[in-house]
Each structure stands twice: as C-alpha cells, then as structure tokens.
Amino acid sequence: MKISNKEKIKKQDTEKKKTNSVNEKRIHSLNKENFKEGPVFYWMSRDQRVDDNWALIYAQQLAISEKKDLAVVFFLSPFFADASFRQYDFMIKGLKEVESKLKELNIPFFLFLGSPIEKANFFLNKFSPGIIVSDFDPLKIKREWREEMAKKAKCSFFEVDAHNIVPCREASSKKEYAAYTIRPKITKMLPEFLTDFPKLKKQRKNNFQNEKIDWEKAYKSLSVDFSVTPVKWIKPGETEAKKILSNFLNKKIKNYSKERNDPNKEAQSNLSPYLHFGQISAQRVAFLVKRKKKENCKDFLEELIIRKELSDNYCFYNDHYDSFDGFPRWAKDSLTKHKKDKREYLYSGKEFENGETHDELWNAAQMEMVKKGKMHGYMRMYWAKKILEWSKSPKEAIKTAIYLNDKYELDGRDSRGYTGIAWSIGGVHDRAWGERLIFGKVRYMSYNGSKGKFNVEKYIKENKH
Numbered sequence: 001m002k003i004s005n006k007e008k009i010k011k012q013d014t015e016k017k018k019t020n021s022v023n024e025k026r027i028h029s030l031n032k033e034n035f036k037e038g039p040v041f042y043w044m045s046r047d048q049r050v051d052d053n054w055a056l057i058y059a060q061q062l063a064i065s066e067k068k069d070l071a072v073v074f075f076l077s078p079f080f081a082d083a084s085f086r087q088y089d090f091m092i093k094g095l096k097e098v099e100s101k102l103k104e105l106n107i108p109f110f111l112f113l114g115s116p117i118e119k120a121n122f123f124l125n126k127f128s129p130g131i132i133v134s135d136f137d138p139l140k141i142k143r144e145w146r147e148e149m150a151k152k153a154k155c156s157f158f159e160v161d162a163h164n165i166v167p168c169r170e171a172s173s174k175k176e177y178a179a180y181t182i183r184p185k186i187t188k189m190l191p192e193f194l195t196d197f198p199k200l201k202k203q204r205k206n207n208f209q210n211e212k213i214d215w216e217k218a219y220k221s222l223s224v225d226f227s228v229t230p231v232k233w234i235k236p237g238e239t240e241a242k243k244i245l246s247n248f249l250n251k252k253i254k255n256y257s258k259e260r261n262d263p264n265k266e267a268q269s270n271l272s273p274y275l276h277f278g279q280i281s282a283q284r285v286a287f288l289v290k291r292k293k294k295e296n297c298k299d300f301l302e303e304l305i306i307r308k309e310l311s312d313n314y315c316f317y318n319d320h321y322d323s324f325d326g327f328p329r330w331a332k333d334s335l336t337k338h339k340k341d342k343r344e345y346l347y348s349g350k351e352f353e354n355g356e357t358h359d360e361l362w363n364a365a366q367m368e369m370v371k372k373g374k375m376h377g378y379m380r381m382y383w384a385k386k387i388l389e390w391s392k393s394p395k396e397a398i399k400t401a402i403y404l405n406d407k408y409e410l411d412g413r414d415s416r417g418y419t420g421i422a423w424s425i426g427g428v429h430d431r432a433w434g435e436r437l438i439f440g441k442v443r444y445m446s447y448n449g450s451k452g453k454f455n456v457e458k459y460i461k462e463n464k465h
C-alpha cells in the first residue's frame with residue numbers, strides 16, 4: 001500500500017509528538033493539592049537513572065512550563081525487605097553515577113539518609129516543594145511510602161510509570177489471569193507507548209545550594225547483612241547497563257530462543273539487576289531490539305514485555321502477592337488437600353540456605369545464587385518447586401523462597417521475584433496439571449526432566465560449594 005507524502009508527514013509529526021512529551025496516561029495524581037510556590041522535585045525511587053526516565057522528563061517539563069527550579073531527591077532507607085550489603089552496594093554505586101550525570105545537567109541531587117516515612121517532614125519543611133513527581137512501583141511498601149508523602153505534601157504529587165512500557169494502570173484495570181489474557185491488551189497499546197525518549201535539557205542557573213553527597217556516611221547508615229558481599233562479574237550503573245545491552249544485541253540475542261533454557265550457556269541478557277534498580281529502561285531495551293529488527297527477538301520481547309509487565313500487574317492488583325493467600329483458588333484448594341502428604345525429604349531454612357539438600361543440582365543452583373547473586377532463569381523454577389516439595393507446608397515454602405531470593409539475588413525484592421515464586425509454588429498465571437503428591441495440581445518439575453534438557457553434571461561442577 002502506497003502512503004502519500006502528506007500522510008507520511010502527518011505520521012512523522014505524530015511520532016515526534018509521542019516522543020517529545022510524556023503520554024498523560026503514564027501520569028497519575030496522588031493527591032488533590034494544587035501547584036504551589038517552590039521548586040519541582042523528582043523523588044527518584046524505583047527508576048534510578050537519568051536517561052530515558054519518563055518521571056524525570058515529566059518533572060523537567062513541569063519545571064520549564066511553570067518556570068520553577070528542578071531537583072532530584074532519593075531517600076536511602078537503612079534496610080529494605082531482606083536486601084543485604086550486596087544489593088545496597090550495587091544501588092549506591094548506581095546512584096553515584098546518577099549524581100554525576102545530573103551534575104552535568106545542572107540538576108541538583110539530594111540524598112536523605114532514612115526512609116521516606118522518617119524523612120518526609122524534614123524534606124518538606126526544608127524545601128517546600130511546589131510540585132512533587134515520583135515513579136511507579138507496585139510493591140506494598142513503596143505504595144505506602146508514596147501515599148504517606150502525598151498526604152503530607154501541601155502541593156500536587158504525581159506518580160509517573162517510568163518502569164513499564166505500557167503503564168501498569170493503563171494495561172489493565174484488574175488482576176490478569178495469565179499471560180494470554182494480558183498479552184492482547186499490551187500488544188494493542190504498544191504502538192502508542194513503545195516510542196523513543198526526548199533528551200533532558202541542561203538546567204539554567206538555579207537557586208539550590210547543594211553540597212557534595214557524603215557517600216561514606218551513606219554506607220555507614222546502612223543496617224543490613226554485611227556478610228553477603230558485592231560480586232565482581234557485573235558492574236552497576238547506567239553506563240554498564242548500556243554496555244551489557246549492546247553486547248546482548250550484537251552477540252547474544254540471535255541464540256536467545258535456542259539457548260536461554262540452558263544454564264550452562266551465557267544466553268540470557270543479564271539485564272535483570274539493571275532493570276530491577278531502574279538503571280536501564282525496559283522501553284529503551286525493547287525499542288532498540290525492535291529498531292534493529294533483530295531476528296529471533298520474539299521470545300526475548302515476550303519475557304521483557306509481557307511476562308515482566310504481567311508481574312507488575314500481579315503485585316499491583318493483589319496485596320497478597322508474597323503469600324499463600326495470593327494463589328488462585330484451584331491451587332490453594334489443591335495444595336491444602338495435599339498439605340499432610342508425607343515428604344520424603346524435609347529441610348530447615350538453614351539447610352536450604354547452606355545448600356545442604358540431598359540433590360546436587362538444587363544445591364548448585366542455591367550456590368550459584370549465593371556466590372554470583374544471579375541464578376539462571378531455568379534453575380529458578382526448579383529451585384522454588386523443590387522448596388515446596390521439601391518444606392513442611394506451602395506457606396513455609398513461599399516464605400523460605402522469598403527470604404533467600406530477596407537476600408541473595410541482585411534482582412530480588414522485585415515484582416518479578418514475587419510472581420516467579422508464586423508461579424512455581426502456587427500455580428499463579430499457570431493452569432492446573434495432573435494431580436500428584438504434595439504439589440496437588442500445581443505443575444511439577446523433576447531432576448530427570450532437567451537431565452533431558454541440559455548437561456546437569458557440568459552445571460553442578462561449576463556451581464558446587
């Protein structure tokens with residue numbers, strides 16, 4: 001079909017408009033206050049990057065149109081879920097890069113030591129912001145933080161979904177049943193949302209007086225488990241994230257479909273730690289994958305867009321995302337029916353944590369996570385399902401899995417983790433399978449099944465204690 005020049009120009013104009021301004025469907029007002037005298041603040045939380053960040057872009061657009069100064073604030077909570085020093089170090093190093101990138105743009109960056117709940121009044125009194133913008137996160141604690149700030153703030157407070165390509169609230173207004181129910185909704189909206197980003201503008205002189213951040217003091221303020229140390233194979237920050245992405249696009253994506261389920265192959269992107277801390281935008285990743293017209297990218301985009309955004313949907317519309325109560329009815333009934341089934345092996349939390357089960361493959365997966373901070377995606381399913389098989393009850397199993405996942409995985413404490421564990425242990429987003437001991441109708445995975453898929457001995461050798 002031929003397109004006339006007029007139509008071409010119209011299409012280009014529409015594309016330009018989409019790229020240059022923030023789609024209002026990303027923006028959600030969290031209180032009924034008006035714009036007030038005072039600067040615009042972007043409260044950076046989930047999306048810890050300067051580039052390709054719709055929340056920061058929106059904050060800057062407001063600052064320019066309202067002729068206000070713009071600054072960014074981050075609240076460093078001394079602890080968060082079961083995060084340990086490993087993840088905090090990854091995050092803080094990423095934030096240091098944020099500080100220097102913002103400096104180049106003349107945008108001040110303030111770090112408050114303490115949770116947003118503790119520090120809200122201090123922050124509001126110190127700066128009297130005229131508008132606050134924050135990013136979107138479906139986790140309960142983050143929602144509480146935002147609600148609290150929105151209540152206390154005497155100015156407009158907006159939440160901008162800078163994490164999902166199709167904003168979570170927009171993709172669906174309810175908890176979706178499975179990938180097949182959310183896929184058509186997201187796919188239909190992708191042409192509207194999967195755009196390029198505008199560049200941030202350098203800010204003119206502003207009235208802030210900000211001192212250099214004392215990062216040593218920030219490290220000292222932490223109250224976390226320091227025995228889980230940083231890892232060396234992956235480096236934090238926006239620049240590193242872009243390097244990993246470029247390597248994936250140039251070298252790895254062509255084999256992704258074929259090799260991603262083989263834990264002995266380096267076929268996955270390794271983007272999850274960066275996506276988790278918001279050090280890279282999923283929209284940028286998908287945009288580049290699509291623009292390069294890479295073959296074999298369908299499976300990767302299914303994970304990066306559909307599965308990833310389905311996880312946010314699960315956590316946003318289900319407050320029980322981290323417990324047995326969140327499972328679908330059929331799974332809860334079936335697991336309850338099999339609660340008293342005899343377990344051939346039963347392990348304590350410590351035995352799991354130390355990788356001391358009878359199953360060398362499971363122990364290797366646990367050690368991969370403990371040592372590397374990132375277990376292979378295929379092994380995560382096997383790992384969580386075996387925790388169900390060898391725990392006293394499904395309730396105990398989900399607790400153990402979340403604790404270990406959040407403590408050791410760089411990408412833990414994320415909607416992806418809670419949903420992946422709920423899929424494995426509680427049949428979330430899955431269907432009922434043939435009934436069997438302990439699992440009831442929840443899908444089962446076996447050691448022999450893995451043996452048929454990849455070289456189990458090699459994986460064990462490489463990851464054992």
Ligand SMILES: Cc1cc2nc3c(=O)[nH]c(=O)nc-3n(C[C@H](O)[C@H](O)[C@H](O)COP(=O)(O)OP(=O)(O)OC[C@H]3O[C@@H](n4cnc5c(N)ncnc54)[C@H](O)[C@@H]3O)c2cc1C
Pocket residue numbers: 260267268269270271272273275276303304305307308309311375376377378380381384405409411412413414416417418420421423424
């Ligand atoms: C029990 C269990 C626990 C999990 N815990 C986490 C977790 O804590 N954090 C986390 O980010 N992911 C988790 N996942 C999902 C998935 O295993 C990881 O996202 C993936 O292995 C990360 O590696 P990658 O970035 O190299 O993945 P790639 O295969 O390169 O995928 C690219 C991106 O797509 C998304 N993605 C891939 N697989 C899934 C999936 N199954 N569900 C949702 N999104 C997906 C992720 O954002 C990922 O970074 C878990 C899955 C299970 C079954």
